[in-house]
Amino acid sequence: MAVTIKDVARVAQVSPSTVSRVIADNPRISEETKRRVREAMDELGYHPNFQARSLVVKSTKTIGIIMPNSATQVLENPFFPEVLRGISLIARENRFGIYLSTGATQEEIFEEVIQMVQGRRVDGIILLYSKTDDKIMKYLLDEDFPFTVIGRPFHNAERITYVDNDNIYATKQVTKYLIDKGYKKIAFIGVNTEDVFTIDRMEGYKQAMEEAGIPIKEDYVIHEKWLKENEKEAIIDYFFSKELPTAIVLTDDFLAIKLMSIAEDLSIRVPEDISLVSFNNIMLCQYMRPPLSSVDINIFQLGLEAANCLLDKINHPETLPKRITIPAKMIERKTCAKIIKEQNE
Amino acid sequence: MAVTIKDVARVAQVSPSTVSRVIADNPRISEETKRRVREAMDELGYHPNFQARSLVVKSTKTIGIIMPNSATQVLENPFFPEVLRGISLIARENRFGIYLSTGATQEEIFEEVIQMVQGRRVDGIILLYSKTDDKIMKYLLDEDFPFTVIGRPFHNAERITYVDNDNIYATKQVTKYLIDKGYKKIAFIGVNTEDVFTIDRMEGYKQAMEEAGIPIKEDYVIHEKWLKENEKEAIIDYFFSKELPTAIVLTDDFLAIKLMSIAEDLSIRVPEDISLVSFNNIMLCQYMRPPLSSVDINIFQLGLEAANCLLDKINHPETLPKRITIPAKMIERKTCAKIIKEQNE
DNA sequence: CTGAAAGCGCTTACAG
DNA sequence: CTGAAAGCGCTTACAG
Numbered sequence: 001m002a003v004t005i006k007d008v009a010r011v012a013q014v015s016p017s018t019v020s021r022v023i024a025d026n027p028r029i030s031e032e033t034k035r036r037v038r039e040a041m042d043e044l045g046y047h048p049n050f051q052a053r054s055l056v057v058k059s060t061k062t063i064g065i066i067m068p069n070s071a072t073q074v075l076e077n078p079f080f081p082e083v084l085r086g087i088s089l090i091a092r093e094n095r096f097g098i099y100l101s102t103g104a105t106q107e108e109i110f111e112e113v114i115q116m117v118q119g120r121r122v123d124g125i126i127l128l129y130s131k132t133d134d135k136i137m138k139y140l141l142d143e144d145f146p147f148t149v150i151g152r153p154f155h156n157a158e159r160i161t162y163v164d165n166d167n168i169y170a171t172k173q174v175t176k177y178l179i180d181k182g183y184k185k186i187a188f189i190g191v192n193t194e195d196v197f198t199i200d201r202m203e204g205y206k207q208a209m210e211e212a213g214i215p216i217k218e219d220y221v222i223h224e225k226w227l228k229e230n231e232k233e234a235i236i237d238y239f240f241s242k243e244l245p246t247a248i249v250l251t252d253d254f255l256a257i258k259l260m261s262i263a264e265d266l267s268i269r270v271p272e273d274i275s276l277v278s279f280n281n282i283m284l285c286q287y288m289r290p291p292l293s294s295v296d297i298n299i300f301q302l303g304l305e306a307a308n309c310l311l312d313k314i315n316h317p318e319t320l321p322k323r324i325t326i327p328a329k330m331i332e333r334k335t336c337a338k339i340i341k342e343q344n345e
Numbered sequence: 346m347a348v349t350i351k352d353v354a355r356v357a358q359v360s361p362s363t364v365s366r367v368i369a370d371n372p373r374i375s376e377e378t379k380r381r382v383r384e385a386m387d388e389l390g391y392h393p394n395f396q397a398r399s400l401v402v403k404s405t406k407t408i409g410i411i412m413p414n415s416a417t418q419v420l421e422n423p424f425f426p427e428v429l430r431g432i433s434l435i436a437r438e439n440r441f442g443i444y445l446s447t448g449a450t451q452e453e454i455f456e457e458v459i460q461m462v463q464g465r466r467v468d469g470i471i472l473l474y475s476k477t478d479d480k481i482m483k484y485l486l487d488e489d490f491p492f493t494v495i496g497r498p499f500h501n502a503e504r505i506t507y508v509d510n511d512n513i514y515a516t517k518q519v520t521k522y523l524i525d526k527g528y529k530k531i532a533f534i535g536v537n538t539e540d541v542f543t544i545d546r547m548e549g550y551k552q553a554m555e556e557a558g559i560p561i562k563e564d565y566v567i568h569e570k571w572l573k574e575n576e577k578e579a580i581i582d583y584f585f586s587k588e589l590p591t592a593i594v595l596t597d598d599f600l601a602i603k604l605m606s607i608a609e610d611l612s613i614r615v616p617e618d619i620s621l622v623s624f625n626n627i628m629l630c631q632y633m634r635p636p637l638s639s640v641d642i643n644i645f646q647l648g649l650e651a652a653n654c655l656l657d658k659i660n661h662p663e664t665l666p667k668r669i670t671i672p673a674k675m676i677e678r679k680t681c682a683k684i685i686k687e688q689n690e
Numbered sequence: 691c692t693g694a695a696a697g698c699g700c701t702t703a704c705a706g
Numbered sequence: 707c708t709g710a711a712a713g714c715g716c717t718t719a720c721a722g
Contacts, residue, residue: 002465004715008571015693028691047463051399052715056698060445097466098445099407101435117501118392120699121442122346141713227556254628261588261632283599284629349699360709365701373707397699401714465715692722700714706707 003044012040021047021271024092054090054120062097063087063310064122066113066136068103068129069203077254078282079299083128092313096123107164110135115147120290124310130154130196131160146313148306154196163305163324165297167197173205174249174277174295177330182340183275185278187220187225189259190251198224198264199250205249218344220245227255235262244268247336250278253285253294256335260288297328346435348389349582357385368393375423399465408432408444408655409467410457410632411481413474421449422599423627424644428495431648439656441468455480462490469655475499475507491658493651499541501613506658508650508669510642512542516549519594519622521639522675524557526618527685529590532565534572534604535596543569543596546624550594571598580607589613593679598630598639601680605633620681635679642673 009016013068014033021029022037034085040046054060056272065087067080091098099122103109113136114123125140130151140147149162178186188205191198198344202221209216219242250256254276263270269275270290281296305324312319354361359378367382368373385391410432412425429443435684436443436490444467448454458481461467461560469484475496485492487500496509523531533550536543554561564587572580595601601623608615615621615635623630626641650669657664 002463002715005717006715016715017693017695017717018691021692023715030691033691040713045463047459048582049400049561049715050464050466051396051405052698054698055394055396055400055715056717058698065445077426078423081422084445088445089449092447092449092453098447100410100429100433100443101445102437104434104437106439112518114392115395118347119395121395166435205705257629257632261636264634282600287602288610289606292608310609347699361699362701362709362711363707366708369701375707378707394699398701399714400699400716401701403714510717640704691709695720695722696718697713698716704709704711 001252002049003046004049005046007044008037008040008046011044012037015296027150046139053060058120060097060121060123061095062099062101062122063091063307064101064113064116065316066101066109066125066127066129066252069103069109076078076279077252078126079280083303083306084297086300086305087126087307088303089302090307090311096311106134107278110139113139115175117144119192121212124148124314126150126306126310127283130164132196132199146310146317148310148313150302150306152196152200159321159322161309161319161321163302163309163326165195165302165328166325167200168204168207169294170279170297170330171201172208174202174330175208176212178247178249178275178277178336179208181247181275181338184214185215185220185243185246187222187245187248188250189222189248190224190255191221192224200248201251224251224255227258232265244274246273246340247275248277250276253278253280253282253292256294257284257288260292260335271337273333275332277336285331285332285333288335293331293333293335295328295330298326301326347394348391349394350391352389353382353385353391353496356389356422359383362537374464392492393492403465405442405466405468406440407444407467408652408659409444409446409458409461409470411454411470411472411474412452414448422597422625424625425473427644428651430469431645431650432652433648435649435652435656441656451479455484458484462488469659471495471590471651471655475509476539476541477541477544491662493655494659495647497541497545497644502668504666506654506664506666506668508647508654509542510647510673511670512545512673513549515624515642515675516546516594518549519675520550520553521557523594523620523622523681524553524559526620526681526683528563528587528591528597529559530591531559532567532590532593533595534567534593535600536566537569542559546594546596550647551568558679569596569600572603577607577610582609584613586613589619591618591685592620593622595621598623598625598627598637601637601639602629602633605680606635616680622675622681626676628646630676630678633680638676638678638680640673643671646671 005016005019008019014037019037073252094324101109101112101196103112124146130149130153132154137153153160153162153165188202191202204216206216256276277293279295281294285292285294350361350364353364364382365380446454446457448457453469469491472494475494475498477499482498496507498505498507533547536547549559557658601621604616613619624640627638630637631637
């Protein structure tokens, strides 16, 4: 059986209370007995039992991380490991552990969240995504449980601490960049009604277009599913059924990479025939040919700050909700042509 | 404060013991009182406290996952999310939670492992990697703590349950495939002395070459670092300082993708001038141009089986160590030329 | 400076 | 079929 505080007490010839106090390095214990107790601990190979400690101090020193549902392939995206790396850094520095959700559907995940908070498995939660329709945030808010979200909450944002890029602004800038080069036939690929960040990015695209006085063609705003789920043939048909855009803003590098491969098959040249800018700046962007221009959203930083905010909330429950904005920066590579001049039809 | 078993007992007019028994669905409790207790639980919104339960039953219902150290960029690799998806599936089915390591260095990770097992934070551990030099496995073995590894343990393999591909065999097949096409100047990129799987893959390469009677040129066996860490210029120099291989086996898709981009810059054509096969078959392979031939190692399955084995070990501590081999299968795409005939120099 | 006692929220023999 | 009691391994007032 594992060695407990009692065993140590016996060997060190003190009471269990005293052993507990030297673990906490209580200043009221004499150096002499601290030494003796520590010796005993080493001798026996004592390690405190976490469960027991948690039970009495009512803190688990672990943070729960809710991933997007693993049934989809969102996880193929390097976003996830990178954000985890940021969170890990802070967790480790503060000696917190990480407890991960495993649910495959929204419903399962919701159940897990309830388990985590009611079962006192974690001290706080980081939501790795923000959906337009999600019971979790509301639940957490109602329970007044510490949490933080990566992305902009669709509801109750003013009551929630979250960290996000300014997606509207960033996409506006990117679109402007294209407009300034002279493009007018600019499409936007990758909205979906569930993910708030895609909605924000679309909004930024629209604002830039409007400010430039370029009318937005409805079939230039394209749902993420269209590129993700369609067979190559369907996409090709689409491309040839209407006037091709000359530049495209995409919400995700993966979409851009898929599109580039299709373009190549169709002998549509990037950037000569069509310019591309996407988001996330995954490592692979630089290895594409041509190398892909992409907005670096600082995923690591997103995770790091989310963890920081959460710990802050856990340690100071009264801190007010706040928003942290992580800068995003376009990395120019070779998928956008130089200045061109385009007629508006 | 959270509602406890006592609160439920009071409302349902039974003893706490009885409430505990209806939670466990003990058959000795009458349906009538079960109903009453459950009503009380619903009414109060009762959820069992996990810490307390763990403490007495001495089981945490959570498995620890040890990731490779997050200081490096290994995590950029989609291997990780995918293996996690497999583990999650099994964990969830068995109502186990997942506790994740956060360490950035080998030493930190080792400390964490000790915490996990001594602090009774987890019931068992899955090691996501196998290194040639690693104290963790030895420690776990000495402690007789349930664990499972993904990859082949370099030491004590006969005493450890692990799941792996047959990397030697798989690489041998791939190399043979190239040899059968008529290649002789075949290089191997991506060994490193730390990761057992790269050593196994190199071994397979060597065996195939030897069996075909093709002498192995030393500078055709190339360390992973060479491609990962060098600047483009250094790599270019290297390529032109010696006779170019006509085919290359790479241990990882990322290496292949990087190499393809460099080749394109040098106007070395794939597959006309140089054929390529790599490992992992990440989603992006199909979007490369030309689409990259790669060995599908079934990452999801690797995770799933590792979790299965671990649960088996947790539930039946006496089960003997075993090895599970997950099949690997080369997905032929367009990076290997058709039959050619090559002179051996 | 240190110890005895109570308690965190559960489970599980033991008894009836 | 159900309850009282002891205990899991800790921490922390309270007392001295």
